Amino acid sequence: MSRLQNGNGAAVRSRCFAIREACRKLPGAHVLDVNLGNVNDYCCGAFALVERDLEAVLPPRFAYPQLPSVAGVREAFRVREELVNYKKVALHMHHQGNLLERRLAQLATFFRSSEWNEQQAFYVHTPERAVLSAALTQCRGRCEASYDARVLGKFLCGLGRHPESSLPIGLVELPNSLRCFGAARAASLAMSIDGGSKAPVPNIPKFVRLSCICRGVDKALRIRDELWRAREALRVAIAQAEATLKELSAQPSPEQVAEEILAAAEHGDTGSQNVNARSVGKGTCDVDEGVGGAPPVTPLMERMAASVRIRRHFNMLTGCLPFLRESLRWFDAIEACADNGDSRRLFVAGDARISPDAMPPAICVPTGFEGGKAQDDLWRRLSQHHGVEMRRRLAVDGWPSHVIERRGLIASSGGGAPLDKNKACRLCCRQFSALWVHRGICCECEDAVRDDGRCPFGERCSASWFCPHERKCFVCDAHSCEECRIFRGDGEFVVGLAGRLGANAMVALDFDRTLASTRSGARPVMGQHDVDVDLLSLLCLRPASCTIITRNSHTDAIRTFLLAHGAPEGLTVQTVKRPTSKAERLLPHLAPEAKAVLVDDSIAELVDPMIASDPRVHRVLFV
Numbered sequence: 001m002s003r004l005q006n007g008n009g010a011a012v013r014s015r016c017f018a019i020r021e022a023c024r025k026l027p028g029a030h031v032l033d034v035n036l037g038n039v040n041d042y043c044c045g046a047f048a049l050v051e052r053d054l055e056a057v058l059p060p061r062f063a064y065p066q067l068p069s070v071a072g073v074r075e076a077f078r079v080r081e082e083l084v085n086y087k088k089v090a091l092h093m094h095h096q097g098n099l100l101e102r103r104l105a106q107l108a109t110f111f112r113s114s115e116w117n118e119q120q121a122f123y124v125h126t127p128e129r130a131v132l133s134a135a136l137t138q139c140r141g142r143c144e145a146s147y148d149a150r151v152l153g154k155f156l157c158g159l160g161r162h163p164e165s166s167l168p169i170g171l172v173e174l175p176n177s178l179r180c181f182g183a184a185r186a187a188s189l190a191m192s193i194d195g196g197s198k199a200p201v202p203n204i205p206k207f208v209r210l211s212c213i214c215r216g217v218d219k220a221l222r223i224r225d226e227l228w229r230a231r232e233a234l235r236v237a238i239a240q241a242e243a244t245l246k247e248l249s250a251q252p253s254p255e256q257v258a259e260e261i262l263a264a265a266e267h268g269d270t271g272s273q274n275v276n277a278r279s280v281g282k283g284t285c286d287v288d289e290g291v292g293g294a295p296p297v298t299p300l301m302e303r304m305a306a307s308v309r310i311r312r313h314f315n316m317l318t319g320c321l322p323f324l325r326e327s328l329r330w331f332d333a334i335e336a337c338a339d340n341g342d343s344r345r346l347f348v349a350g351d352a353r354i355s356p357d358a359m360p361p362a363i364c365v366p367t368g369f370e371g372g373k374a375q376d377d378l379w380r381r382l383s384q385h386h387g388v389e390m391r392r393r394l395a396v397d398g399w400p401s402h403v404i405e406r407r408g409l410i411a412s413s414g415g416g417a418p419l420d421k422n423k424a425c426r427l428c429c430r431q432f433s434a435l436w437v438h439r440g441i442c443c444e445c446e447d448a449v450r451d452d453g454r455c456p457f458g459e460r461c462s463a464s465w466f467c468p469h470e471r472k473c474f475v476c477d478a479h480s481c482e483e484c485r486i487f488r489g490d491g492e493f494v495v496g497l498a499g500r501l502g503a504n505a506m507v508a509l510d511f512d513r514t515l516a517s518t519r520s521g522a523r524p525v526m527g528q529h530d531v532d533v534d535l536l537s538l539l540c541l542r543p544a545s546c547t548i549i550t551r552n553s554h555t556d557a558i559r560t561f562l563l564a565h566g567a568p569e570g571l572t573v574q575t576v577k578r579p580t581s582k583a584e585r586l587l588p589h590l591a592p593e594a595k596a597v598l599v600d601d602s603i604a605e606l607v608d609p610m611i612a613s614d615p616r617v618h619r620v621l622f623v
Contacts, residue, residue: 028043028565031053036164049215075341077216080224082337132386141319151170167226254307257307346366348496426441450471461473486621504595507547510599523554
């Protein structure tokens with residue numbers, strides 16, 4: 001339900017006609033006609049747009065200057081802005097965890113060796129495999145936690161703009177929709193254990209209420225309400241995980257059970273020896289079950305299998321809890337920052353993946369933010385140490401037999417489909433399982449191509465699209481680099497970047513597939529094409545410093561289309577035909593110390609030599 005309720009009906013009706021006529025002066029669709037179907041047609045995202053509506057329509061004494069403080073509107077917008085950037089930070093952290101998890105999985109597979117215990121006929125992992133297996137499971141738990149943090153932020157920021165919009169099912173089902181909560185309950189079952197009031201809202205006229213719905217105020221208030229639900233769900237998930245982890249810690253480890261089995265054998269108990277070799281579980285030790293006509297597994301061996309499963313759950317929760325606690329810490333900090341009126345920003349982030357070696361430069365986080373760094377650094381050092389040993393063994397002995405047995409050494413000459421769902425590397429033509437091949441290229445060839453300064457994935461990718469600092473392609477790796485001054489981002493990121501560069505920074509926007517949904521120079525049509533509401537809000541809030549530089553030749557149609565969506569009068573629209581560079585329309589207007597932002601969906605426009613060589617221009621690949 002909306003936080004903004006209808007006010008005094010009689011007072012509204014007495015001024016209904018006058019207000020409706022006054023609303024016609026506002027750019028864009030009529031505010032009083034907003035509904036669930038057309039709410040996305042209104043520019044929104046800043047309370048300044050509401051203030052503009054109030055000043056244009058209502059007499060000064062009715063303009064409700066107290067609304068921001070009474071309804072907590074400014075605080076709600078602050079919470080929304082922080083959550084938008086936090087979910088991007090969480091996505092970066094999740095990508096970082098996924099890269100580590102994949103690398104650890106490769107190493108755990110490569111070093112998949114166990115030692116046969118002749119006395120009691122069961123396998124025990126070698127030390128290197130034990131360390132890698134534990135790290136891999138813990139890293140998976142950390143990835144589950146970073147996924148939960150990302151999805152919570154996405155659910156909150158993705159609330160519908162209209163109060164009648166339904167809640168995302170993930171919010172409705174909290175905390176059961178959290179993966180970490182599910183992991184904690186699964187661990188409990190493995191051991192057979194059972195697993196805010198809102199402020200009063202003032203009565204306000206219908207016009208103000210609808211203006212707040214159009215401009216995103218109502219959504220921001222509901223986001224803040226739902227943040228409370230998300231924080232409580234995280235507390236429940238953490239409490240469940242901590243209680244379960246405590247119970248798991250009290251269970252005997254696989255090493256302790258192995259010692260008990262050996263001790264029993266020394267005292268003449270041979271009932272556990274007659275079993276065949278077969279691995280069960282993915283913990284520190286693997287146990288042997290009876291297969292074929294072999295005798296059944298003994299109670300001691302069943303206990304070993306259970307301890308391996310418990311250790312796996314233990315590692316999973318050990319990995320997820322630190323990140324889960326930190327997620328709650330920063331959700332609480334975002335709420336507290338808004339409550340305290342602190343104007344300092346906590347999170348600023350663009351849309352980009354990260355390198356496996358460092359935090360991306362496109363991210364700014366508050367002091368004390370870890371983002372799983374302590375765990376990741378430990379696993380990264382482990383990965384690097386064993387990675388060196390893996391490359392040494394590959395150079396001396398080649399691939400181990402257990403990997404070779406699951407792939408063909410070369411692609412089939414007859415062109416037949418690879419067996420066992422293997423994937424062929426398009427460069428070396430060897431076949432591997434999906435673990436070793438990513439986007440058509442094996443890990444060995446990928447490293448070699450990156451060392452040459454080229455994109456390993458896109459055959460059409462130019463060398464100018466490749467970041468020399470992080471050895472990443474701006475397109476295929478979804479990379480951002482502060483030193484290269486190229487960022488990936490959406491409309492919200494562009495608004496934030498322009499704000500950080502200052503009120504005088506020029507913003508040059510492409511039109512097709514950036515400001516609007518048109519493609520290939522098509523004429524924009526109302527009802528058929530959409531506009532990006534964040535970029536549209538930027539045009540409304542700082543019209544003097546914004547310009548449109550496009551290859552689309554329909555200049556008048558573009559201007560009419562934008563005016564119909566609420567853009568200000570006098571907007572500059574410049575059409576540039578090929579082979580003229582967009583730099584020729586942007587750079588001559590920049591003072592020597594000025595800053596500019598060029599926003600385009602085409603990487604080719606952003607790496608234009610004139611643009612790339614000018615340190616005044618920050619480039620945003622619009623996604």
